[in-house]
Every structure is written in structure tokens, then in C-alpha cells.
Amino acid sequence: VSTLSHALRFATPGPPSKVVQYLPVQGSPPLGPGEVRLRMLAAPVNPADLNFIQGAYGRAPTFAADVTDTPTSPTGIEGCGRVEESRDPRFAEGQHVIVLRALGTWSEFLVARGDDLFDLHSDMPVQQAAMLKINPMTAWRMLRDFVALESGSWIALNAANSGVGRCVIQIARLMGWRTVCFVRNQSERVVELQSLGADLVFEDAGSEAYRAALGQLEGKRPVLALNAVGGLSAGNLLQILDVGGCMVTYGGMSLRNVQISTSQLIFRNLQARGFWLSHWLSNASSLQVAGEYARLSDWVASGKLVQAIDQAYPLADFQFAFARAQEPYRTGRVLFDMESSVVRP
Numbered sequence: 001v002s003t004l005s006h007a008l009r010f011a012t013p014g015p016p017s018k019v020v021q022y023l024p025v026q027g028s029p030p031l032g033p034g035e036v037r038l039r040m041l042a043a044p045v046n047p048a049d050l051n052f053i054q055g056a057y058g059r060a061p062t063f064a065a066d067v068t069d070t071p072t073s074p075t076g077i078e079g080c081g082r083v084e085e086s087r088d089p090r091f092a093e094g095q096h097v098i099v100l101r102a103l104g105t106w107s108e109f110l111v112a113r114g115d116d117l118f119d120l121h122s123d124m125p126v127q128q129a130a131m132l133k134i135n136p137m138t139a140w141r142m143l144r145d146f147v148a149l150e151s152g153s154w155i156a157l158n159a160a161n162s163g164v165g166r167c168v169i170q171i172a173r174l175m176g177w178r179t180v181c182f183v184r185n186q187s188e189r190v191v192e193l194q195s196l197g198a199d200l201v202f203e204d205a206g207s208e209a210y211r212a213a214l215g216q217l218e219g220k221r222p223v224l225a226l227n228a229v230g231g232l233s234a235g236n237l238l239q240i241l242d243v244g245g246c247m248v249t250y251g252g253m254s255l256r257n258v259q260i261s262t263s264q265l266i267f268r269n270l271q272a273r274g275f276w277l278s279h280w281l282s283n284a285s286s287l288q289v290a291g292e293y294a295r296l297s298d299w300v301a302s303g304k305l306v307q308a309i310d311q312a313y314p315l316a317d318f319q320f321a322f323a324r325a326q327e328p329y330r331t332g333r334v335l336f337d338m339e340s341s342v343v344r345p
């Protein structure tokens with residue numbers, strides 16, 4: 001028996017607040033072999049979600065008809081759900097899982113292949129679980145996959161108060177690495193980021209700020225830089241890297257292309273690389289993916305890795321959620337809390 005439920009979907013790419021609709025969708029289509037039906041519990045609003053809806057992401061939407069005549073695309077790249085029904089022997093009713101590869105977490109119910117889910121094992125708050133897929137793993141991969149860091153190695157990062165930046169800071173502390181952090185409004189962030197484990201926090205205010213930061217690294221230089229801003233900020237990060245160091249670009253919040261100096265690249269033998277979690281998720285073996293998420297979930301479950309939450313909204317209040325998610329200088333993630341929006345028969 002198919003019942004109706006609701007999901008956030010869009011029929012054409014554009015500004016999220018204009019194109020996204022709260023629509024009726026098939027609530028319980030019959031499951032195929034290996035499929036699992038989830039009752040979604042929570043899902044965050046990430047920059048990537050908004051870029052995807054705008055048509056400015058590495059993955060294009062596919063539009064298909066559901067109960068409405070107009071073909072629409074699902075939304076929501078990550079989230080946590082509870083298994084309602086399973087045709088995959090690895091998942092049983094009542095288990096909490098996160099969605100690793102399927103799209104459409106901004107919905108009350110989601111059907112996904114068991115292969116695209118991760119069983120949380122560990123007991124953790126649903127809202128923290130909903131944010132486990134993207135930011136913690138992005139931080140962890142960038143710290144593991146580019147440079148062999150040693151105890152006490154320095155890592156430089158801009159947008160250090162972003163969700164990813166805060167994960168980088170906390171994981172670096174757990175691993176014995178040190179962070180020199182650059183943020184847009186330093187005065188408000190120092191205490192907060194230091195409490196997460198940041199060693200040094202500076203205003204991202206031009207090359208002089210970066211040179212001043214360098215003066216406080218006890219004669220050392222960062223061997224790894226993580227760039228989520230682009231433009232001049234990226235060039236400044238590169239300027240303070242050690243010879244042979246690597247800058248990994250994973251975001252472009254300033255909407256300006258990375259500006260880097262040719263001579264710095266050549267004479268200091270620097271590397272400028274890119275990272276996209278989707279590539280890693282597509283290419284890593286399922287054993288590695290499961291092992292690495294198990295490590296991160298242990299940190300989250302034990303409270304060693306915590307993501308700040310700004311506010312949670314019912315799905316139907318998506319306009320408020322989008323507006324809040326796009327306000328600058330927030331200190332945490334905006335989420336959808338589906339428990340408060342389910343349409344009960």
C-alpha cells in the first residue's frame with residue numbers, strides 16, 4: 001500500500017528559496033531486493049546542498065516524475081534515518097543509519113540501497129549523526145591523504161570557523177597536530193576555536209596577517225594548508241607553506257578563483273591540489289569507507305568530535321532554514337528535524 005509523504009524537491013535549478021517546494025511524494029513504494037526504507041530523522045543544510053539546487057555543483061540534478069506531474073529532483077546530500085523496512089539482511093527495523101551516497105535526505109521517507117548506507121553502530125545524538133558524512137570525513141581525508149603529518153606538524157586553514165574547519169581543528173588536536181587558523185572576524189572566534197583545540201587564530205586580513213602568524217610558529221612553517229575561501233586568501237596560505245608543502249582546496253566561499261604565485265609554486269616546490277569527498281566515496285573500497293566512518297563515529301559518540309548546531313527546523317519551514325543558513329557569522333549548522341514535520345495519518 002502506497003501512502004503519501006512529503007519531501008523538498010525542485011523542478012528547475014535556481015535560487016533555493018525560489019525553486020524548492022514542499023511536495024507530496026510516494027511514501028512507501030514497494031522495496032526491491034537490497035533496498036531499505038528509512039524514516040528520515042535529521043539532515044543538515046550544507047553549502048553543497050544549496051549549490052546543487054542552484055545548478056552550481058559537481059553533480060547535476062536528475063528530474064523524475066513522482067506524484068506531481070512535473071518532474072522534480074530530490075534534495076539533501078546527507079542525513080540520519082531510522083530503518084522502517086529492509087530487504088538488505090545487513091539492516092533491521094529500528095537501526096539508525098546515515099545516508100552515504102543516495103540523494104534525497106530532505107524528506108520524511110527515503111528508499112536507498114543498503115550499499116549506500118552506513119550502520120552507525122555507536123550510540124550518538126541523531127543530529128550529530130546527520131552531519132557525520134560530509135564535514136568530519138572531508139576534514140579527515142584532507143589531513144590523511146595529502147601530506148605525511150608528524151606529531152607537532154603545523155596545518156594552516158582559512159574559514160577555520162566553518163563546519164569543516166572546526167572538524168579539522170578537533171581532529172588535529174586528537175592526532176597531536178597543530179593548527180594556525182584564519183577567520184574573517186577574529187575577535188569573536190579566538191576563544192571559541194581555541195576551546196576546540198586551535199593553537200593560533202588570526203584575522204584573514206591580507207598578507208601581513210599571514211606573515212605575522214608565521215612569526216609565531218617557533219621557526220616552523222605549515223606543511224599542509226586547507227583552503228575553503230579562494231582568491232587572495234588562498235595565495236596567502238600558500239605563501240606561508242613550508243618548502244614542498246601542499247595546499248588543498250576544497251571550497252570557494254569567496255566565489256573568487258584561487259590566486260597563487262607562479263614563483264612560489266616553482267621555487268618553493270609547492271603543490272596545489274583539490275579535494276572532493278564525492279570522488280573519495282566513489283573510489284574507496286567499501287571496507288575502507290566502513291572502517292573510516294567507524295573511526296569517525298567513535299570520536300563523535302565519545303564527544304571528542306562535536307559539530308555545533310545553530311537551529312533545527314521542520315521540513316515545511318524550509319524558507320526559514322535557507323535564510324538562516326545563508327546568514328554570515330553563524331556559529332553552527334542549520335538542520336531539518338523531520339520528527340517535527342511528519343504528516344501522520
Ligand SMILES: NC(=O)c1ccc[n+]([C@@H]2O[C@H](COP(=O)([O-])OP(=O)(O)OC[C@H]3O[C@@H](n4cnc5c(N)ncnc54)[C@H](OP(=O)(O)O)[C@@H]3O)[C@@H](O)[C@H]2O)c1
Nearest residue numbers: 047159162163164184250251252253254275276277328329
Ligand atoms: N570538497 C568537499 O568535499 C567539501 C566537503 C565539505 C564542504 N565543502 C566546502 O567547504 C566550504 C565550507 O563548508 P562548510 O559546510 O564547512 O561551511 P559553513 O560551516 O557553512 O561555513 C561557511 C564558512 O565560509 C565562510 N565564508 C562565507 N562567505 C565567505 C566569504 N565571502 N569570504 C570568506 N569566507 C566566507 C564563513 O565565514 P563566517 O563565519 O565569517 O561567515 C564560514 O567560515 C564550502 O565551500 C563547502 O561547499 C567541500
